[in-house]
Amino acid sequence: MGTAVIARCSFCAKPNTEVETLIGGPGVFICDGCVQLCVTAIDGKPADAPLIAPWEHDLPLEQVLSNLGPVSAASTQVQQNLAAWVAKARALGGTWSQIGEALGMTRQSAWERFA
Ligand SMILES: [Zn+2]
Known part of the structure; x- marks a missing residue:
């Protein structure tokens, strides 16, 4: 640990x-x-x-609501992880053009999202 x-x-x-x-x-x-x-x-x-997609199961509202926080937290961690990987690419000399291409977006979109 x-x-x-x-x-x-x-x-x-x-x-x-x-x-x-x-x-x-x-x-x-x-x-x-x-x-x-x-x-x-x-x-x-x-x-x-x-x-079956988890949200397609027959679930009570309480269980669906209790799942929203954990899904959102996992999404936040993924976004933070992506930002850290982009920062690593930048630190290694990667251009916004290269990063945009890797992410399937324009250089401008990559810069606006991560700069
Ligand atoms: Zn675990």
């Missing part, structure tokens, strides 16, 4: 300081506890289980 909060698990929101391992993906993270939950879910999953 580190001493500084660098990132939070995108699934349970625990910071790196409170988990054994935090694995990073493209702007997202998952902790060892959530990986274990995933392994259990995968092992117990019926072979013909349909894939």
Whole structure:
């Protein structure tokens, strides 16, 4: 466990300081506890289980409302992560044109969003 909060698990929101391992993906993270939950879910999953978007399930309003904060927090972390990666590209000499191209936007749009 580190001493500084660098990132939070995108699934349970625990910071790196409170988990054994935090694995990073493209702007997202998952902790060892959530990986274990995933392994259990995968092992117990019926072979013909349909894939349904989480918000398409039959849920009560309270559960939907309680999910909004965590989804928003995960989105905020992704946006902060993207800004940090763009700053890293700039520090390495990347031009706004290169960054815009990588993001599928114009040089001007990239500059307006991240400068
Ligand atoms: Zn987690």
